[in-house]
Amino acid sequence: MQRQVEVIGAAWGLGGADPGCADAPAALAPRLRTALGACAVPVLDGPVIQARSGERRREAAIGKLCGALGAAVARSVRAGRLACVLGGDHSCAGGTWSGVARAVHGRLGLVWIDAHMDSHTPRTSHTGRLHGMPLAWLLGEDDDPLYGLTSGVIDPAHVCLVGVRSYEPEEGERLERLGVRVVMMEEVARRGLREVLGEALDIATRGTQAFGVSIDLDAVTPEEAPAVGTPVVGGLDSKELARALAIVAGREDLAAVELVEYSPRLDPDGRTAKVAVALLVSALCSSRDEAQVIAQALDRPQA
Numbered sequence: 334m335q336r337q338v339e340v341i342g343a344a345w346g347l348g349g350a351d352p353g354c355a356d357a358p359a360a361l362a363p364r365l366r367t368a369l370g371a372c373a374v375p376v377l378d379g380p381v382i383q384a385r386s387g388e389r390r391r392e393a394a395i396g397k398l399c400g401a402l403g404a405a406v407a408r409s410v411r412a413g414r415l416a417c418v419l420g421g422d423h424s425c426a427g428g429t430w431s432g433v434a435r436a437v438h439g440r441l442g443l444v445w446i447d448a449h450m451d452s453h454t455p456r457t458s459h460t461g462r463l464h465g466m467p468l469a470w471l472l473g474e475d476d477d478p479l480y481g482l483t484s485g486v487i488d489p490a491h492v493c494l495v496g497v498r499s500y501e502p503e504e505g506e507r508l509e510r511l512g513v514r515v516v517m518m519e520e521v522a523r524r525g526l527r528e529v530l531g532e533a534l535d536i537a538t539r540g541t542q543a544f545g546v547s548i549d550l551d552a553v554t555p556e557e558a559p560a561v562g563t564p565v566v567g568g569l570d571s572k573e574l575a576r577a578l579a580i581v582a583g584r585e586d587l588a589a590v591e592l593v594e595y596s597p598r599l600d601p602d603g604r605t606a607k608v609a610v611a612l613l614v615s616a617l618c619s620s621r622d623e624a625q626v627i628a629q630a631l632d633r634p635q636a
Contacts, residue, residue, distance in 0.1 A: 336413065336619070337375040337414045338369060338414065338416075338617055339376075340377070340378060341379040341402070341409065341416060341419070342358030342359070342379070342381030342382060342418075342419050343358065343398070343425035343428065343593075344383035345383060345398055345420075345421050345424075346422050346596075347384055347394055348395050348423070348424030349462060350422075350562045350563050351422075351561075351562035351563075351594075353599065354420065354422045354595065354596050356597045357419060357421060357595040357597060358381055358420075359381075360595070360597040360600075360606060361595065361610065362378070364610045365417070365419070365610050365613055368611075368614045369618070374619070377414065379416075382398055382428075391463065395424050396479075396482065399428030399431070399482060400481070400482060402418070402425060402432065403427075403431045404432065406429055406436070408436075409589075410432070410437065410543075415588070417589070417591075417592075418589065418592070419592060420593030420595075422562060423464040423467055423549055424464045424467055426467035426591060427467045427479070428480075430545060430547070431483070433543065434487065435486075437542050438542070439541070440488060440540060440541040440542055441491065441541060441542070441544065441545070441588070442487075442491040442538055443471075443492045443493075443537055443544060444544065444547070445468060445492060445493065445494045446494075446496055446569075447495075447496060447497065447549040447551065448565040448568060449563070449565070450504040450508060451464065451466065451467055452465075452468045452472075452504040453465045453469060453501070454466060454469050454470075454476045455479060457507075459501055463479070464593075471485075472484075472513070473485025474511075489511040489513045491544075492513050492514070492537070493532065493533035494508070494513065494514070494515045495521065495526075496518055496552040496568065497516070498566075499563075499565045514532075514533075516529050516532070521569065526569060527577045530577045534581065538586060541586075543586050543587070545587070545589040545590065546589075546616055547590075547591045547593070548592045548612055548616075549561075549592075550593070550609055551564055551568070552574070553568050554568035554570065557571045557604075558605040558608045559600075559604070559605060560598075561595060561596060575611045575612050576615070578616040582617065582618050590617060592609055592612065
């Protein structure tokens with residue numbers, strides 16, 4: 334039986350390069366609800382967590398927002414629902430995955446699909462943007478309190494990054510020291526995305542109680558998904574990624590899926606939104622056949 338998907342909004346862009354990411358949950362939720370309905374997936378409209386108007390203290394604000402998001406995600410998972418978090422910038426990952434970890438009371442695995450490593454700390458960051466730091470915090474690398482929450486909720490041995498092609502030396506050194514598996518874009522191109530995601534899933538599920546998938550839309554080539562906060566040349570093919578994500582569809586140990594960094598103001602024709610929804614449906618549909626139908630829709634020309 335298909336689990337109910339609870340759509341939870343992380344409606345802020347305080348931690349990223351483009352504050353317009355705050356509008357992503359409102360733009361994507363109706364599209365996602367319709368697409369999931371076509372696959373007969375029951376959907377619950379969960380809370381939308383957003384910053385107060387005029388909020389200027391970014392670090393404190395994001396800490397509070399992540400605390401509220403973590404509580405909402407934990408409630409969803411404990412209720413037996415499949416949590417789907419729509420960001421916002423990637424700083425929301427601190428709330429999403431701390432909430433899942435709290436709910437499952439066991440080891441959590443994570444597949445992190447991203448053009449970046451997001452593994453800086455406040456002391457190593459070149460920009461000070463918090464959307465470049467959540468994975469380091471989740472792995473326990475908090476040289477300066479970042480969220481005001483307990484860090485180190487995921488064991489590095491249970492994390493795999495896929496599609497990386499833009500990072501600073503400090504991040505690479507940190508993940509290498511921690512033993513995190515990083516699949517660079519060059520390796521994806523050589524081996525194929527389906528094989529790489531299979532390996533990532535093995536890493537996230539071996540010895541864990543549950544796992545999740547975090548998708549930063551900038552992992553996709555900007556020719557196909559240009560409306561993101563920090564686009565990077567090259568990247569994953571959206572059709573291939575949508576098809577490959579069907580590998581997680583219907584798994585009972587899938588606790589949550591997160592999609593971040595979509596900026597509606599940069600997407601007047603809805604092209605990037607279409608990619609975002611296809612990726613989510615492929616991961617959230619219990620029937621892989623249904624997920625493939627949605628993925629194949631990306632092959633059709635725009636209306």
